[in-house]
Amino acid sequence: MRINHIIIVLFLTVFTACKKDSKTEIRSISIEEDVVFLASDELExxxxxxxGEKAAAEYIAKRFENLGLTAKGTNGYFQTFSFKPKTDPHQEVNYTVKDGDSTITGTNVIGFLDNKAENTIIIGAHYDHLGYGAEGSLYRGETQEIHNGADDNASGVAVMLNLAKKLALENTGNNYLFMAFSGEEMGLLGSNYFTKNATIDLSKANYMxxxxxxxxxxxxxxxxxxxxGTSPVLKQVVKANNSKFKIIENESGVGPSDHTSFYNSDIPVMHFFTGQHEDYHKPGDDTQKLNYEGMDMISNYLFNIISDLDDNGKLPFRKTKNESDNTPRFKVGLGVIPDYLYxxxxxxxxxxSEDKAAQRAGLQKGDIVIKLGxxxxxxxxxxxxxxxxxxxGDKTKVVVKRGDEEVEKDIEFQKF
Known part of the structure; x- marks a missing residue:
């Protein structure tokens, strides 16, 4: 198979080992190299x-092995789960499928750094994406194109691998469980499955x-x-270790990513995110558009946070008010991508978005909506x-701030 051949070649050329001081050392793999492989067209x-996802799983498992992590799946580094895709977004996923049509098997990849400590920090990132444009794609082209998902979420996996390398040498106050989740794009399936079928004692999970x-x-x-807000110390440690970022804080432990599964298991969580963009869930999310220096800065920042918490013992968990509980339900959309970091x-x-209400009204990227109706x-x-x-079908006026001016436009709403 072509993909497997590529992986074998990659292993032979990238994972070059040499002997030094009776230890095997592996050539350092950069964040960019990890992203380039995971977001390559060959993984489709x-x-x-x-x-393509299975090839990515094999790659991540090999990276875990060469970083000195022990296997912590149910079959080596892998934890597989089978399910039927949901037909109703509100229904529970059926993970136990017997001879069912349309059954899909996802694969979590799990590595463990055992420091013989009492508690374990879980560090994770999903590695699945949308293939040629699965449900969730925002691409409206006439032909299918590969959605490589460089930012979403080869970026998170690459930073996780970079952290694993750093933590293999320092900060032994906790054990570390590194996880690459499958099925996130289909509804946080891999992380949800893990929390219900954990390969460690989750009562010993410090934070995620x-x-x-x-x-x-x-x-x-x-x-x-x-x-x-999921543990009393987190706001302080996030602020104390920051000297480079403009931090936007959100207390809630619930959101559209895998940390939610762990928050729902009463584990403190921190989720890191650099914001949405026009290539989100589209074929344009490619490797050349990433800020690799920025990713390295984020990795160092996370390492500093972990270092600061190394001697804090087990963090207490605290429930938060979840903003999503108060989110209004709406039937129409403006056809824009909000800047969630603003x-x-x-x-x-x-x-x-193309051919949506905002574009038809003449709204532009960078406009700030200050009045709607x-x-x-x-x-x-x-x-x-x-x-x-x-x-x-409703019509109204929208007022936006564009530079130093206020601009008024007529809007006709379309179905969301």
Whole structure:
């Protein structure tokens, strides 16, 4: 098979070992090299259960092995799970499938660094993506194209591997469980399965760090950190170790990534994210658009946080008020990608979808929505509350700040 041949060649050329001081040393693999492999066309977008995803799993397992991590899956480094895709987004996933049609098998990849400590820190990132444009794709082209998912989420896996290398040498106050999750794009399936079928004692889990889309740090160095309210010490440690980033904090332990599964298991979590962009869930999410220097900065920042917490013992868990519980339901969309890292007044537009209401009205990337209909927009929540009052076909006016000017446009809403 072509993909397996590529992996074998990669192993022979990349994982070059030499003997020194009676220890085997492996040539250091850069963050960029990991991303380039995982987001290559040959892996065909790493959709859950495909040959491309299996090839990525083999690669990550080999990286774990050469970093000195022991296997902690149910079959070596691998923990497989079979399921039927949900037909109703609100239904529970059936992981136990017998001779079922359309059954998919995902594979979590799990490595363990045993420091003989009492507690274990879980560090994870999902590695699956959308293949040629599975459900969730925002691409509207006429022909299928590979969604390589360089930022989403080869970036998180690469930073996780970089952290594993650093932690193999220092900070022995905890054990470390490194996990590459499958099935995230289909509903956090791999992390959810692990928490229900854990290969370690989860009562000994200290806290969980998740990285999902950490590859596009912007010039202002804005970095979102979610989950800071899930343990009393987290806000302080996030702030104390920061000298380079503009941190946007969110207390909630619930969000659209794998940290949610661990928060729901009463484990403190921190989720790191550099923001959405116009290539999100599209074929344009490719390797050349990533900020590799920024990813290295994030890796160092996480290492410093872990180092600071090394002698803190087991962190207490705290439930948070989950903002998603109060999110208004809406039937229409403006057709924009919000800038979730913007902390000014209003809702800044980070991208405009083709042939949607915003584009037809002449709204642009960088516009800041300050009024929608009769409602003032001061932040993301007020924007969503305003949007929830409209139905398909409704017409209103939107006011945006564009540079130093206020611009008014007519909007006709389309179905979300």
């Amino acid at each position: 977008g790493r959709q859950t259960g495909t040959d 760090i998740n990285m999902d889309m950490v590859g596009r740090l912007k010039e202002d160095k804005t970095l979102a950190v979610y989950g800071v 902390d000014g007044k209003g809702m800044r537009i980070d991208g405009v 009769d409602s003032l927009v001061t932040d993301m929540n007020s924007y969503m509350r305003a949007l929830s009052s409209f139905e398909e």
